[in-house]
Amino acid sequence: MALWSGRFEGGVGEFTQEFGASLFVDKEMYAQDIAGSQAHASMLAAQGVISTDDANAIHEGLEAIKQSIDDGSFVFDVNDEDIHMAIEAELTRVIGTPGARLHTGRSRNDQVAVDLRLHAKALLEDLLEQNVSLCEVLLKKAEDTFGVIMPGYTHLQHAQPVLFSHYMLAYFWMFTRDYVRLKHAYEAADANPLGSAALAGTTYPLDRFMTTELLGFDHAIPNSLDAVSDRDYLLDLEYACSVAMMHLSRLCEEIILWSSTEFGFITLSDAFSTGSSIMPQKKNPDFAELTRGKMGRVVGDLVALLVTMKSLPLAYNKDLQECKEGAFDAAKTLHDCMYCVAGMVDTMELHEEAMLVSAKKGFTAATDVADYLAKKGMPFREAHEVVGNLVLYCEKNGKELEELSFEELHDVCPLFEKDVVSALDTEAIVAARTTYGGTGHSAVKLQMKEAHEFLASM
Ligand code: ARG
Numbered sequence: 001m002a003l004w005s006g007r008f009e010g011g012v013g014e015f016t017q018e019f020g021a022s023l024f025v026d027k028e029m030y031a032q033d034i035a036g037s038q039a040h041a042s043m044l045a046a047q048g049v050i051s052t053d054d055a056n057a058i059h060e061g062l063e064a065i066k067q068s069i070d071d072g073s074f075v076f077d078v079n080d081e082d083i084h085m086a087i088e089a090e091l092t093r094v095i096g097t098p099g100a101r102l103h104t105g106r107s108r109n110d111q112v113a114v115d116l117r118l119h120a121k122a123l124l125e126d127l128l129e130q131n132v133s134l135c136e137v138l139l140k141k142a143e144d145t146f147g148v149i150m151p152g153y154t155h156l157q158h159a160q161p162v163l164f165s166h167y168m169l170a171y172f173w174m175f176t177r178d179y180v181r182l183k184h185a186y187e188a189a190d191a192n193p194l195g196s197a198a199l200a201g202t203t204y205p206l207d208r209f210m211t212t213e214l215l216g217f218d219h220a221i222p223n224s225l226d227a228v229s230d231r232d233y234l235l236d237l238e239y240a241c242s243v244a245m246m247h248l249s250r251l252c253e254e255i256i257l258w259s260s261t262e263f264g265f266i267t268l269s270d271a272f273s274t275g276s277s278i279m280p281q282k283k284n285p286d287f288a289e290l291t292r293g294k295m296g297r298v299v300g301d302l303v304a305l306l307v308t309m310k311s312l313p314l315a316y317n318k319d320l321q322e323c324k325e326g327a328f329d330a331a332k333t334l335h336d337c338m339y340c341v342a343g344m345v346d347t348m349e350l351h352e353e354a355m356l357v358s359a360k361k362g363f364t365a366a367t368d369v370a371d372y373l374a375k376k377g378m379p380f381r382e383a384h385e386v387v388g389n390l391v392l393y394c395e396k397n398g399k400e401l402e403e404l405s406f407e408e409l410h411d412v413c414p415l416f417e418k419d420v421v422s423a424l425d426t427e428a429i430v431a432a433r434t435t436y437g438g439t440g441h442s443a444v445k446l447q448m449k450e451a452h453e454f455l456a457s458m
Pocket of ligand 1 (some may be wrong): 022026080081108109112223316318321
């Protein structure tokens with residue numbers, strides 16, 4: 001019989017019982033549910049609402065239930081509807097009357113809110129930790145491969161050569177912004193709704209500040225209606241997960257391209273590749289693809305929650321039960337994808353020669369040759385035109401810019417002198433970009449120092 005069966009004459013149908021249950025989703029929060037109940041019981045005793053003996057019996061009973069869920073011996077029954085009633089019903093079966101006093105001054109509405117906030121905090125702590133690992137891997141890769149040159153792109157066309165380290169650090173900074181967003185979601189979750197009861201507070205002398213302290217929340221939520229109906233922190237979590245997945249999908253897309261025969265920049269380790277059931281030669285970047293693909297489900301989780309929340313009147317509505325699954329899914333998906341991508345980047349092998357050869361192709365020195373003329377006094381727009389014509393000449397004659405003889409260059413523009421070779425040298429082109437944030441070796445060294453400082457602050 002349900003814990004709320006008093007005013008009912010008939011029972012819920014078998015189908016609706018299952019349909020209305022959230023047990024198989026929210027049982028993931030059993031540890032939080034028990035922690036919330038223990039804090040509530042301690043506070044009830046401290047306020048003289050229940051006896052210390054009752055509170056002690058509740059504590060011990062809940063500890064035993066936690067053990068049995070931990071070791072898998074607890075039997076979940078869908079008729080209990082959710083984790084809150086499953087645990088409370090079992091507690092009362094085992095310890096009797098004290099168990100039946102636990103729900104004094106409490107509702108499942110503040111209970112589910114407190115469980116969810118505690119669980120969101122735990123999920124976000126894991127995500128923050130995994131995000132730091134990913135950032136560490138990117139920075140280490142940048143350091144280990146310092147000096148490797150690759151083509152930089154705009155429009156996916158060769159633009160200018162850059163250091164591979166610079167590329168890795170671009171992703172490093174991108175992922176540090178995810179850290180900030182995840183941290184914000186954590187702070188949004190870090191507030192205590194317990195003691196709001198069903199929606200309006202309660203007539204018992206509850207000390208909400210005591211449970212805030214016991215449960216490690218930053219503060220108590222100041223409005224009971226808001227406390228039981230707010231799920232913004234889950235939106236923050238899912239938004240942070242969505243943006244982070246979007247970032248991972250960008251890096252994965254590059255990994256997929258770089259490992260193709262056309263690029264040939266990297267080989268993924270066997271641990272992050274799979275074969276084909278028919279084509280014996282295949283080595284596929286499955287996990288990069290899967291991560292790219294899973295971005296869709298996480299954004300789906302975010303959109304689903306936004307739509308669930310739309311137009312919901314205050315305070316608790318059963319719609320809110322739908323908030324959990326997507327949030328858990330988004331957190332797990334991001335966690336696993338960050339783990340995968342960190343492993344992939346850490347273990348991938350670079351083909352430095354192929355990257356350098358590619359970096360020279362596509363007239364990637366053209367900007368520097370135009371800059372060379374501009375530095376000799378020619379207005380940049382004119383220099384741009386001159387070099388544009390040189391590129392056209394090269395294309396028609398099947399040559400690269402650095403294959404042009406000094407005479408060919410000099411014929412086009414007498415400002416070209418012997419020192420033009422440095423404007424055509426890929427390594428020198430990269431090294432010369434010393435502006436703050438640029439790809440020059442010295443600028444990237446400084447960037448690495450700043451990256452270390454940021455990591456230390458995370
Ligand atoms: N199973 C519900 C949920 O997950 C718990 C709160 C239900 N409260 C209620 N009065 N129906 O949201």
